[in-house]
Amino acid sequence: MISRRTLLTTLAVAPLVTLPRAAFAAYPDKPIRVIVPFAAGGNADLVARLCAEGMKEVLGQPIVVEYRTGAGGSLGAEMASKAAPDGYTLFTGSNGPLTVNPFVQAKLGYDPLKDFVAIGLANLAPHCIAVHQSVPAKTLPELIALSKDKPVNIGTAGAGSATHMTLARFNAATGAKFEHVPYRGGGALVPDLLSGSITGAMTEVSTVLQHHGDKVRIIGVASAKRSPKVPEVATMIEQGVKDFTAASYVGILAPAATPPDIVKALETALIKALNRKDTQDKFLATGAELVPDELMTSKGFGDYIKREYELAREAAKIAGLTPA
Numbered sequence: 001m002i003s004r005r006t007l008l009t010t011l012a013v014a015p016l017v018t019l020p021r022a023a024f025a026a027y028p029d030k031p032i033r034v035i036v037p038f039a040a041g042g043n044a045d046l047v048a049r050l051c052a053e054g055m056k057e058v059l060g061q062p063i064v065v066e067y068r069t070g071a072g073g074s075l076g077a078e079m080a081s082k083a084a085p086d087g088y089t090l091f092t093g094s095n096g097p098l099t100v101n102p103f104v105q106a107k108l109g110y111d112p113l114k115d116f117v118a119i120g121l122a123n124l125a126p127h128c129i130a131v132h133q134s135v136p137a138k139t140l141p142e143l144i145a146l147s148k149d150k151p152v153n154i155g156t157a158g159a160g161s162a163t164h165m166t167l168a169r170f171n172a173a174t175g176a177k178f179e180h181v182p183y184r185g186g187g188a189l190v191p192d193l194l195s196g197s198i199t200g201a202m203t204e205v206s207t208v209l210q211h212h213g214d215k216v217r218i219i220g221v222a223s224a225k226r227s228p229k230v231p232e233v234a235t236m237i238e239q240g241v242k243d244f245t246a247a248s249y250v251g252i253l254a255p256a257a258t259p260p261d262i263v264k265a266l267e268t269a270l271i272k273a274l275n276r277k278d279t280q281d282k283f284l285a286t287g288a289e290l291v292p293d294e295l296m297t298s299k300g301f302g303d304y305i306k307r308e309y310e311l312a313r314e315a316a317k318i319a320g321l322t323p324a
Contacts, residue, residue: 054273
């Protein structure tokens with residue numbers, strides 16, 4: 001026969017057996033990893049490291065950057081999407097794996113809209129059109145007009161890249177007849193731009209910033225406001241391209257089934273990291289613009305991804321791209 005004391009003890013302890021792990025330890029209680037789907041040294045790497053540095057101060061645990069490269073970021077995205085949704089694996093997501101690859105890669109091992117939950121947008125690097133100093137056009141309308149009289153070759157980071165998508169949208173919006181010249185990355189086009197082998201480039205402001213005013217001239221920025229690094233350059237909107245904005249973006253995500261309370265904890269930590277002055281100064285030094293407060297949130301970034309996804313769909317159609 002079970003004694004009354006034993007029965008009471010058993011009843012008191014039993015509910016604890018079924019409680020989830022989170023009930024016994026506050027999140028996080030061990031190191032967190034953040035997967036970067038590109039090689040070290042790029043913008044995604046910079047963002048991951050700066051966010052990790054600031055977030056660990058809030059969360060109280062180390063955040064380790066892990067590189068999983070390949071397939072334009074798709075390999076790292078697939079790995080992150082299949083990780084345990086417990087808040088201990090994060091993903092540094094950007095245009096390629098989230099909103100471009102679905103329209104240029106036939107076999108993705110993940111769904112960017114269903115397999116992730118957004119934590120927050122961390123970095124925006126506005127696109128711009130820059131031309132060689134010998135090009136007579138000083139404004140976008142002049143360059144558009146020039147393209148209708150003679151060949152104007154515009155380089156991008158590659159067929160199906162974020163900047164290629166922006167170029168396709170720009171041609172459609174303005175009637176420009178820019179001829180696309182794909183390269184293997186933004187940095188790869190710079191030597192030809194500096195030598196004048198191509199007329200210009202659609203690229204991030206940060207890619208050509210150090211050459212602006214020397215051998216290269218930035219003539220239009222695809223942002224809602226002028227870049228503080230080149231305040232003399234008018235935006236594309238100011239030059240008549242209605243509502244035209246485009247940027248290479250990087251944000252933090254987690255596997256889709258991550259519990260809401262953990263998402264909120266990560267969101268809070270990210271916002272605090274992004275509001276640090278040293279973090280902001282480092283981003284601004286690259287030519288990036290500070291992310292608006294509403295886009296630092298899970299909802300804001302999630303909505304942003306959906307909008308960018310539809311813009312990429314439209315651009316891929318314009319450019320005649322099909323998944324391969």
